[in-house]
Amino acid sequence: MSSAANAKPVLQGVKIRPRKGVQKATAKFEPTVFRDAFISVISSATPGNLDDLSTKLDAAGNNLEYRRYAETLFELLITGRLLAPGGTFLEDGTPASPFSIFQAQDDLASIRKYVDVFHKLMRRYKYLQRGFEDTLTNLLQYINKFSPEDTNKLAMATGLFCASGLASLTVLTVLFKEHLVKEGLSLQFVTTVFKIYLIDQSVDQFGLNLYKVGMSDRLLDFFPPNKRDEDSFARHFEAEDMKQLVVYQNKKQLVLRKESIIENVKTFLEEGKTAECMTFLKAQSKESGLSEPEFIPLIWTGIMASVDWGTRMDQIDGQIVKQVQQYSKLLGAFCTSPKTEIALLQHIQVNFYEDARFIKQFRAVTQRLYNNDVLSESAILYWAEKGVKPQGKTVFMKQMEPFIHWLKNASDEEDSEEEE
Structure with missing residues (x-):
């Protein structure tokens, strides 16, 4: 059979219309x-x-x-x-x-x-x-x-x-x-x-939406360079009757300041510069405007962040007590009132509750801080009676029971000796 016989028929003179989508794309x-x-x-x-x-x-x-x-x-x-x-x-x-x-x-x-x-x-x-x-x-x-x-x-x-x-x-x-x-x-x-x-x-919704688009830290960048400071921000928006925005900005700046303090403590301790860390914290305690009970949790958080804890529980148990021993002087320098001591103990409680690797070491850490004069007997007893946080309360109270009992007996013995 010839090839001509096998050829497919071809339409002559027929115009094939392109699809509508193709027409639009090429228009x-x-x-x-x-x-x-x-x-x-x-x-x-x-x-x-x-x-x-x-x-x-x-x-x-x-x-x-x-x-x-x-x-x-x-x-x-x-x-x-x-x-x-x-x-x-x-x-x-x-x-x-x-x-x-x-x-x-x-x-x-x-x-x-x-x-x-x-x-x-x-x-x-x-x-x-x-x-x-x-x-x-x-x-x-x-x-x-x-x-x-x-x-x-x-x-x-x-x-x-x-x-x-x-x-x-x-x-x-x-x-x-x-x-x-x-x-x-x-x-x-x-x-x-x-x-x-x-x-x-609301200003809270405004702040949330700023955060979503990565602008919550950049409001000052809208100000000309010579007015890019907190005072200029406050004066400008208070004059515009937007005090709620000034309050929002102050809160945001406080959060950033706290994060900066934690990060600096972490860096100093990672590099073994405890003395420089002490100097830095003394300056920040004056400049930040934070009270001592607000300041002490930042130091603790920085200390904890400076250590690579790993996952082996036998190593963590010894390591946490070692860190507390090493940095007790640093903590003690900024823990000079009962209110601050209670704030530190509450923060450690919540910290250990949120990170279960440390939960069994709460009593050991508290005892070490007590022995090193960072926490006082009265602060620990107040915490046990009125100051314990809801997070893990039952677990921590049971763990602390022998130590609390010992403190109460020691206190009773001291009272008896004074009466004699």
Whole structure:
């Protein structure tokens, strides 16, 4: 049979249409064409009727390529114009959109109504979330290009976006850019954002969201370099009637200060520099503003962190007592009142409860601290009667029973001798 007979038939003159998805992927990217079509949709809504506008935007998503032109879409909804490279507006003779954040009145009530349009749109088209955050981040880096009035509107809207979860606080990281910080624009912008945010959310929720995006330690970075200190922070936000933010910052700084003390104690002891550690702690006890009962747990935590404990229980049992013996003088220097002694004993109790490797050594450690004059008889007896923590209470009280009994008998004998 000839090869010609085996040849497959071929359609002649038939045009094969590509799939719709392929057509879209290869179509020319034309943001100005999208803009014109989008503004036409907005212009068809009843002026001032934001509900009608939301309905039009919802329906337009069936015809306009919202996914592909997400950046263009949100530039128009926020600024009313398209941005050219460098943050200036594209000047091609096209009028601004009749609806945008920049077109709203410069007050919170009006901005809130406009932000509601964004909520309705993104509830319908959830895939726009990422494009929205990317566009908002891009716009914030150009706040020096916008008028003060438009910048304030954008700041209020950003506060509402973030408080409602429409955008995360990570959009503000672009404001760490040096030129924006140096000119004071970043601080002015985030002050408005935070003020609006705290109207709708608690400062605790605000702090949690800052932590989630890695910004909880960076609030001072919004301040110009010559004002980047705690006093400037407090003065600025108290003047803006945001004392709750000052309280939050003070608490956060206290946590950081405590973590720093622990880390320094750990490093000094790892390097065998006990004398230098003592000098450091004496300075910190004065500068930190912490009371002695607040300070002593940090020293204990640093001591424990400086040792590689391993997992063998027979080694740990001897090692923990050895460490207490070695650093009793360090602990004793900052344990000069009954209240501090009780605070130390309570902290050790909770520490050993949370790390079961040490739980059996609680009595041995307490006895060693007693023998080395770090803990007094009265502090230990008070702890047993009134100061023991709930964590592992039964276990620790049973373990301490012989020692407590011995202390009470010793105390009774001393009283008898004094009477004689």
